[in-house]
Amino acid sequence: MKNANSLLVGILAGAASALMLFAAHRSGLGAVVLLAFAPVAIYIAAMGWGTLAGIAGALAASAAVLMFSSPASAAAAAALIFAPAAWVGHLSNLGQPGSDGKTMVWYPLSGILFRLMLATFAAFILTGYLAGYGEDSVVPAFVALMQEFSSANPSVPVPPEADMIDRARFYTKIIPVVVPATWLLINVLMAHLSSSIVRRSGLMARPRDDIAASLTLPLEAVGFLVAGLIGMMILPPAGRLASGVALGVGIAGFGVVGLAELHLRTRGRDARGFMLFATYALIVMFSVPFLLFTVTGLWRTVTRNRPPANNGGTA
Template identity: 35%
Template structure:
């Protein structure tokens, strides 16, 4: 490995750790910075090779441990963001010459002509991101000893002390019911947010590396290329059914539903971008759709359903590319 590549890996790992450090130190602006923590890892992996990405992820975890002297905090960053992003960057950098095995992202594959290479499909990268989000959330739940019943009193206390306007008027019973609802949604929301964070981080990292001219992968036509493998459909269906079993099985199933649901939603949004190309009022349609998701939340179900349909009818072949 070249010294410059090692330096990039070290700097990327430090940057990722510093972005995440605010969450560990309980800064008020922590969440927005922590969500950007995977981006430096993506830049290192996509621009300087998979090894640089894995080194950066390890450096990020060790830096957090040095800052907070907390093993769980270091494992949280490493296991939920840094390592999954390094793996996603590795997959995005895989290329296969015609009739030859996959080659890892590196100098040899970068020098080949784009027409000589088949790149790892974006849909499978997204599926891998969702799978890693599931594994990461389950690992985090095990690490922290997640127990819904044990968290109820803490959430009730937090809501009673400053949970927002109107909370002070609720009775103890109403607060407890609301707390139970919030806790029940965590297994769905956390993996969904992590899936979107990793996918967005990979996209933004690729955009930065492409501007620098170091991205060997040609620009993908994302709206046309984003289809999950059809294997995701039966897995999602089984998880939805298992949610109603309750208990530990229900919690695990909820994590699967949350991560894959977010991935299907991204597929649905990609389909919206593709279907509105060249049509009048496209900007207004896209703006309204995203605004509705942010403000009302329930339109997510519509785009998730569209993503399920697109996956059902889609193909798992090589993705289209955009020059």
Template identity: 30%
Template sequence: MSRHTLSGMGAGALSALLYLTVQWPSPGALILAYLSPLLLYLVGFSLGATAVLIAMLTGTLVAFLAGSWLDALAYAVLNAAPAALLVHLSLMSRTSPDGQTTVWYPPGQLLTWLATGASLLFMAVLAWTSQNEGGLWYGLESFMQSMVQTFAAAGNKAPTVQLQDAVAKMSSLLPAMVGVSWMTMHVVNGLLALGLAIRFGWNLRPAADIAHLQVPKSLFYALAIALASAFLSDMMGLMARTIAIYLLYPYIFAGLGIVHLGARLVKARVALLLIFYLLLFILGWPLILVAGLGMIDQWAGLRRRISGLRSHPENGQDNGQEKE
């Protein structure tokens, strides 16, 4: 067997075993399961799309043999297939019209595919649970309310009305939270894998500059439809709101690109970005503003205006020569 085949098989097998640790009764096992796509991305960015396809098939087989057919299906759909697709797209490139540079598949398009995948998976789950009484949200709320009842009974207390209302609201947001977590898992593992590949000189493509990340305008139209539909009542409104959150996700990275580009105008950009990300981590809600920044840039050309400031600095200071 070739090195590519052996590496792909080994990465897939280990990735599947990491994924199956989610069944262990330990909080640390969740971290291992969360990192299970890392090896798929690493072998893909290092050896190519064929290697990650071998890893996907091997991992699915190992998940079936070490777990069950349901484990294999979940691993393939949630981890392996998305990683294989994103690696395949990431390694696509073309030569610029002047023939001087290589243009790689844009990261904004990758994020759009990821958001589309989250939306499709969500709709598949909706269709699957539609056979049950009340559908997905009724099942989630009933499950969470039963957990609250169990914990309350253990403490010889009855759950308050306020707590039950909070659980009902949380259950309506749970599909969106799970979908965002799933997308973040692939983004984090993909970036870690590419960073490792670059560190050891294995990478088949360079890292992208977040300051140049842009999402396609078609995503905005899809998001506008989802937001408009979010005001519908009952199931349709909940479904539209959830999908709107998925489609808003790529705009967070577009907004972060604007922040990074703006930070390059000042000398203390590292400290500025450190404070910014610290506040983002602590508060959380500014992510909405960041996503809004990405949406505004798509129509107002903020990136172009900031780049113009860097190209024509005042006071004779060429900030455009500084690199992050």
């Protein structure tokens, strides 16, 4: 009976996620908001009703997209939206009894964030491959779009075609960095929101984590930044695109850790609310300040993974 209930909840969650995705496709300016909330139903199902519900939700949502779209679109939606939500929900429920036999030791947040970074990287590589993303296809399309916009708005000055091509090439290089980074941040936010909903409903066994104090990343995550930076400098175009995805995922992942450090350092301060509001407002408006938190997150990760100093004691 419990499995049947989990399956039903998962299927309903998958249907809700698919409907949200379809609505985003037809919503113009509101598409970003709907797309951001598309995985929430699967997050809630997986966190509240278990792994079976998460898997059922991801499969049901993918099947719904496949029914009304192409196999490539269904694969991209599954990789970007549905599967990561089910996986994170599964990981959040993993736990085992502690050494005292009374307390539970839950899967660490560092592992969950790192695996979400891996999933995001793999999903964007797959999606880029399926879409044929590359300079040869994107640059002409972008130039045509700018020319169409100029034709529809005669009062807007038309830049020379060479300038449009240069601008299109720049966007082709920056999009693989910015979009995966943004999507990872959205997923972190939606996972946090979903866990809060499930916990308040009394459906989540995992207690509330002290994110500000405990969040970090394994040292292996530094590879995203290193590989991304080096790859964008020395690899051919296709390799640079993959490197851009790695760099974007690394920037976002370590940035989240850096923001956790900010929340920890401002605890107990009278102006904490204003400091947090001002920080997030600057990030939303200008984006560049987020890089400071990427550096902070990298520092926090390295220092917390540093082996304890040997004070001269004997084994």
